[in-house]
Every structure is written in C-alpha cells, then in structure tokens.
Amino acid sequence: MAANGQRKEGIDGPTNPMVTPLLTDLYQFTMAYAYWKAAKHNDRAVFDLYFRRNPFGGEYTVFAGLEECIKLIANFRFSEDEIAFIKETLPTSCEDGFYDYLRSLDCSDVEIHAISEGFVVSPKIPLLRVEGPVAVAQLLETPLVNLINYASLVATNAARHRFVAGKSKLLLEFGLRRAHGPDGGIGASKYCYMGGFDATSNVAAGKLFGIPLRGTHSHAFVSSFMSPDEITEKSLHSSDGSHVCEDFVGSAQAWLSKLKVTSIQRSNLLGGIFAETNQSELAAFASYALAFPNNFLALVDTYDVMRSGIPNFCAIALALHDLGYKAVGIRLDSGDLAYLSCEARNFFKTIEKEFGVPDFGKMNITASNDLNEETLDALNKQGHEVDAFGIGTHLVTCYAQPALGVVFKLVEINNQPRIKLSEDVSKVSIPCKKRSYRLYGKEGYPLVDLMTGENETPPKYYKFPLSFHPIQLMLHKVDVYGSLYCLNGCKLPDLAAYFGLQAGERILCRHPFNESKRAYVVPQHVEELMKCYWPGRSGKVREELPPLKVIRERCIKHLEQMRPDHMRRLNPTPYKVSVSAKLYDFIHFLWLNEAPVGELQ
Numbered sequence: 001m002a003a004n005g006q007r008k009e010g011i012d013g014p015t016n017p018m019v020t021p022l023l024t025d026l027y028q029f030t031m032a033y034a035y036w037k038a039a040k041h042n043d044r045a046v047f048d049l050y051f052r053r054n055p056f057g058g059e060y061t062v063f064a065g066l067e068e069c070i071k072l073i074a075n076f077r078f079s080e081d082e083i084a085f086i087k088e089t090l091p092t093s094c095e096d097g098f099y100d101y102l103r104s105l106d107c108s109d110v111e112i113h114a115i116s117e118g119f120v121v122s123p124k125i126p127l128l129r130v131e132g133p134v135a136v137a138q139l140l141e142t143p144l145v146n147l148i149n150y151a152s153l154v155a156t157n158a159a160r161h162r163f164v165a166g167k168s169k170l171l172l173e174f175g176l177r178r179a180h181g182p183d184g185g186i187g188a189s190k191y192c193y194m195g196g197f198d199a200t201s202n203v204a205a206g207k208l209f210g211i212p213l214r215g216t217h218s219h220a221f222v223s224s225f226m227s228p229d230e231i232t233e234k235s236l237h238s239s240d241g242s243h244v245c246e247d248f249v250g251s252a253q254a255w256l257s258k259l260k261v262t263s264i265q266r267s268n269l270l271g272g273i274f275a276e277t278n279q280s281e282l283a284a285f286a287s288y289a290l291a292f293p294n295n296f297l298a299l300v301d302t303y304d305v306m307r308s309g310i311p312n313f314c315a316i317a318l319a320l321h322d323l324g325y326k327a328v329g330i331r332l333d334s335g336d337l338a339y340l341s342c343e344a345r346n347f348f349k350t351i352e353k354e355f356g357v358p359d360f361g362k363m364n365i366t367a368s369n370d371l372n373e374e375t376l377d378a379l380n381k382q383g384h385e386v387d388a389f390g391i392g393t394h395l396v397t398c399y400a401q402p403a404l405g406v407v408f409k410l411v412e413i414n415n416q417p418r419i420k421l422s423e424d425v426s427k428v429s430i431p432c433k434k435r436s437y438r439l440y441g442k443e444g445y446p447l448v449d450l451m452t453g454e455n456e457t458p459p460k461y462y463k464f465p466l467s468f469h470p471i472q473l474m475l476h477k478v479d480v481y482g483s484l485y486c487l488n489g490c491k492l493p494d495l496a497a498y499f500g501l502q503a504g505e506r507i508l509c510r511h512p513f514n515e516s517k518r519a520y521v522v523p524q525h526v527e528e529l530m531k532c533y534w535p536g537r538s539g540k541v542r543e544e545l546p547p548l549k550v551i552r553e554r555c556i557k558h559l560e561q562m563r564p565d566h567m568r569r570l571n572p573t574p575y576k577v578s579v580s581a582k583l584y585d586f587i588h589f590l591w592l593n594e595a596p597v598g599e600l601q
C-alpha cells in the first residue's frame with residue numbers, strides 16, 4: 001500500500017491535525033466526481049503554484065510552508081469517516097464507484113518539484129509543480145495554497161522586520177495572543193523564526209519546532225504587588241553560595257537611597273529625576289529577582305519609566321550585583337521608545353562609572369508596543385539604544401498586507417500545454433511543464449530568474465572562477481575582439497571543454513509578456529530552482545526535508561546575497577523574472593491560438 005510505503009520514508013503528518021484531505025474546497029470534490037464520471041480523472045495534469053506580486057510593496061518574498069505540504073502529500077488518504085461525509089455531501093445521484101475510487105486514492109502517482117523552503121522567490125516563478133492525475137492534483141490545490149500563502153507571507157514580513165532592525169538586534173516574536181487563531185499563532189512562530197527572528201514567546205512552538213523561547217513579564221505582575229511588606233521570604237544566597245543576604249529587599253532599598261542622593265547631588269548626570277519611587281513596583285521587581293536572580297529583567301513602564309521604573313530596576317540590579325549576580329535588563333512597553341531607551345542607557349552608564357559596576361552600561365534594553373517596520377525605521381532615524389525588539393500584532397497578523405495571492409494553475413494536460421488568458425496581462429498563466437533557473441552575475445548577486453521549457457538545454461556557465469585559471473587570458477582576448485573565437489581559432493565552448501570547464505553562454509532573457517523587454521545574460525553561476533521533493537513513481541531521488549534551523553540559515557543567507565537595491569524599502573528595483581526565447585515564442589503562439597478573434601460590426 002502506498003501509504004505504508006510513504007510512512008517507510010518517515011514523513012510525519014502535518015503539524016496541524018486539521019490538515020486532512022477534507023481541508024479543501026467543495027468544488028474540488030465536485031470536479032473530481034465529474035472527472036471520474038467522464039473517465040478523465042487519471043489524465044496527467046501539471047499545475048504550477050506561484051504568486052503574482054511581492055507583498056508589502058517589496059521586491060522579494062521568502063518561500064515557506066513546503067515541509068507541511070510534503071507532510072500532507074505523504075499522508076494523503078481518506079478515512080472511511082471522511083468518505084462517508086463526502087457521500088453525505090454530494091448529491092445522491094453520485095455513483096458508489098466514485099467512493100471506491102476515493103478509498104484507493106493517495107499521492108503515490110503524484111510528483112512534486114519545488115523550490116527549497118527559505119529561498120528568496122519572485123512572482124510568476126513556480127514555487128511548486130504538481131504533476132499527477134488531474135483529480136488528485138485538484139484536490140490538493142486548496143490545501144497547498146493554504147499551507148504556502150500565510151507561511152510565505154509571514155516569513156517575508158519577519159525578513160522585512162529583520163532588514164529594518166539590522167543584524168545585531170535581537171528580534172522576539174510576541175504575537176501569539178493576537179494571531180489568527182491557534183494555527184495562525186503556531187505558524188507565525190515557526191515562519192517568523194525561519195524569516196530571521198531569534199526567538200518566540202510561544203511555548204508550544206518552542207516544543208514543536210525547537211525554536212528558542214524568550215520572555216519577560218507583564219504589567220499585571222507589577223501591579224499585583226501592593227507593598228514590599230508582602231514579601232515574606234527576603235533572603236537570597238550569593239551566586240557562589242558563600243553567604244546569604246537576609247534582607248534582599250532592604251538591600252535594594254538602601255541602594256535606592258544611595259541612587260537618590262547621587263541623583264540629587266549630580267543632577268546633571270542622573271538627571272535629578274526621581275524622588276520617591278513606587279514601592280509596590282520595587283516589591284514586584286524584588287520578588288522577580290528573588291525568583292530569578294540570574295535572569296532578572298524588569299518591565300519598567302507600569303508607573304513612570306524615569307521616575308520609578310529605571311531607578312527601582314537599578315536598585316535591584318545593584319543589590320543583585322552585591323551578591324555576584326548580573327541583571328539582564330529592562331523592557332520598555334510605552335512612550336517614546338527612542339527617547340526612553342537613550343535616557344535609560346545614560347542612567348546605566350552613569351551607574352557603571354559612579355559605582356564601578358562593570359558592564360552595567362551594557363544592560364539589555366528590550367522595547368515593545370505596537371512595533372512594525374515603520375516604527376523600527378523611525379527609531380533608527382531618531383537614534384535609539386534598544387537591543388531587542390518584541391513584536392506581536394503587526395508581525396503575525398501581517399497587518400500591512402493580509403494575504404499573498406498564491407495561485408495554482410493548470411499548465412499542461414496529457415502533455416498538451418495549457419494557458420489561462422485574462423484581460424489583465426499579469427494574470428495570464430505561463431503554459432508548459434517548465435524548469436526555472438537563477439542566473440548570477442559577476443558580483444555574485446542573482447540577476448534574473450529564468451523559466452524554460454522542461455526539455456530545453458539548461459543555461460550554461462563557467463563552473464570555476466575563471467580569474468584563477470589560465471583560460472582567463474584567452475577569454476580576455478575573446479572579450480576584447482567580441483568574438484567567440486580564441487587565438488588559436490577554436491570556439492570558446494570547445495576551449496572551455498578542453499580545460500574541463502563548462503562553457504558560459506549568452507542567454508536571451510525575455511519578459512514573458514512585454515515584447516520590448518529583454519536582456520542578454522552571461523551567467524557566472526546558474527542554480528536550478530526546483531528539486532524533486534516527492535518523486536511519485538518517477539524513480540527520482542527525493543530531496544530531504546531539512547530541519548527548521550537549516551532552512552532559517554539558508555533563508556538568511558539568501559536574503560543577504562540579494563542586490564541591495566532589490567531590498568530597499570522605498571521604490572526597490574524590480575527583480576527580473578523572464579522566460580527563454582523559445583518559451584516566449586510558445587506562450588505567444590498559444591495565446592493567439594486560444595484567444596478568439598473578435599468581429600467588428
């Protein structure tokens with residue numbers, strides 16, 4: 001049985017148990033029945049899954065969700081219960097043989113080629129190519145689009161937040177409470193990590209995917225304390241266990257008095273900004289420090305950041321320091337985050353200097369509160385001292401753009417290329433079973449993504465850096481005379497072959513729909529984009545599904561290798577997506593063939 005065979009490959013089911021063969025649109029079942037009734041259900045179809053436009057006004061998208069697609073494919077079988085439900089749902093006139101057919105269905109005859117998860121991808125280029133019996137491929141349409149749409153959108157959103165925040169900042173995903181339901185929350189954590197976040201507050205995602213977990217505490221914890229008298233157990237061992245401070249709260253209060261005197265005496269240094277801090281806040285901080293002396297991080301904006309939160313935090317951090325512990329830092333969750341972070345940093349640096357506490361000035365400052373790309377950008381422009389950003393709502397709900405328009409289009413049936421026409425040229429599908437390639441330029445940046453027909457010769461390139469090779473000199477001559485002939489008269493491809501190199505070839509890359517847009521490219525490197533992730537009966541080797549961490553590293557690497565003008569936030573340069581000359585001609589031949597000729601009256 002194919003399902004057993006698939007299980008032997010060790011691919012678990014989808015993370016979300018709701019991802020079953022029923023997680024599809026009704027019309028996939030009605031079409032499947034009609035195909036079956038017409039004995040057309042096993043016609044061999046090829047579908048491309050792609051999106052039409054990059055999200056968030058950008059020029060790049062991170063491809064995510066593939067692993068879940070393959071998990072669905074590998075375990076795609078109808079249970080009796082599910083078949084019974086379909087039978088109840090479809091008209092009674094539907095013949096029983098159809099349900100026997102559903103009973104026999106799996107994806108053993110489906111072949112999936114896909115771009116690897118974490119790649120930077122562009123519109124129109126197939127992310128996934130599904131080849132198989134037309135009825136099965138269509139049943140797969142909705143779940144595949146569903147699994148890729150949000151995953152890629154939120155991974156891209158995360159990558160964009162990382163781009164603005166900069167490499168050195170810690171990015172924490174705090175969105176679970178605001179995500180679109182439990183699946184949205186789990187997906188957000190997984191794909192934000194993939195897109196370059198460092199950690200999540202979502203404990204379930206930490207367990208499921210091994211994502212690092214991070215967190216601070218909330219305002220409720222601070223406001224739940226009324227006074228320091230509430231703390232009954234006030235003693236704290238020193239970090240090396242050599243002695244005990246019997247009254248940790250008293251020690252913090254003593255530090256507070258010292259800070260106050262200092263602040264009054266040196267009002268320019270500490271700003272002379274506080275008199276009496278909020279003692280219930282001090283109690284909350286002390287209590288948290290007693291619970292986590294090695295991981296003390298305080299939310300400082302419950303009452304007043306500068307007049308209470310920061311001095312209270314410093315008093316506790318200094319009392320911890322006396323016992324050999326190092327406080328972690330603060331979180332700011334309201335107000336002007338640029339201004340407050342700079343003030344807090346000055347305060348910490350002053351304490352480092354005044355009291356000789358090493359590294360106190362480097363205390364971690366985390367900021368949160370309705371952050372998004374724009375606020376991060378504004379903070380950068382103003383100058384800030386934030387080390388870590390906790391981002392929730394805007395990140396996980398993809399507030400700036402709620403969906404990526406992923407589509408699934410038939411490009412071939414029974415070896416016959418198909419096209420979908422539209423008044424809107426950007427919606428015309430690109431027919432044929434295709435291959436796609438990324439062509440890299442001299443500087444190492446991707447220049448263009450190129451689609452060709454399945455059987456066209458792949459673009460060629462120089463396999464080794466020619467600058468290190470004796471052939472380079474001769475090639476120089478080739479450049480100078482603008483000819484493909486070298487000094488001894490042999491053709492460049494022959495010469496390259498002689499030296500064991502693959503020949504570079506000038507490739508005409510054409511805009512799929514705009515006749516005048518074309519460019520020649522001599523690639524320095526060519527990467528075939530789609531790999532076989534589910535071989536079906538083809539006998540091809542199945543590409544392994546790598547761990548999330550590996551996908552994340554791949555994603556970060558790919559984002560970093562993009563040319564900066566494609567990545568900028570304002571008016572980025574469009575990344576080129578093209579087709580070969582042969583495919584261009586074929587698209588337009590088919591277009592003319594399928595478009596009815598109008599008649600003017």
Ligand SMILES: Nc1ncnc2c1ncn2[C@@H]1O[C@H](COP(=O)(O)OP(=O)(O)OP(=O)(O)O)[C@@H](O)[C@H]1O
Pocket residue numbers: 333334335336337338339368369370371372375378379382
């Ligand atoms: N320096 C800054 N430049 C630009 N935007 C900022 C800056 N500091 C904070 N923000 C953003 O301004 C908004 C402030 O929102 P709002 O006024 O609702 O919150 P608040 O009054 O500071 O805090 P809260 O109501 O949560 O206690 C947030 O989206 C925050 O991310």
Ligand SMILES: O=P(O)(O)OC[C@H]1O[C@H](OP(=O)(O)OP(=O)(O)O)[C@H](O)[C@@H]1O
Pocket residue numbers: 174175177178333368369370371390391392393394
């Ligand atoms: O602001 P987000 O980007 O969504 O990030 C997560 C937010 O969630 C928490 O508070 P919550 O918003 O629940 O309460 P608050 O607005 O009163 O702080 C936290 O304090 C952050 O502010």
Ligand SMILES: O=C(O)c1cccnc1
Pocket residue numbers: 174175201214215216217218331368390392
């Ligand atoms: O740990 C935090 O600070 C946190 C977690 C979720 C939402 N807001 C904050």
Ligand SMILES: [Mg+2]
Pocket residue numbers: 369370
């Ligand atoms: Mg909030």
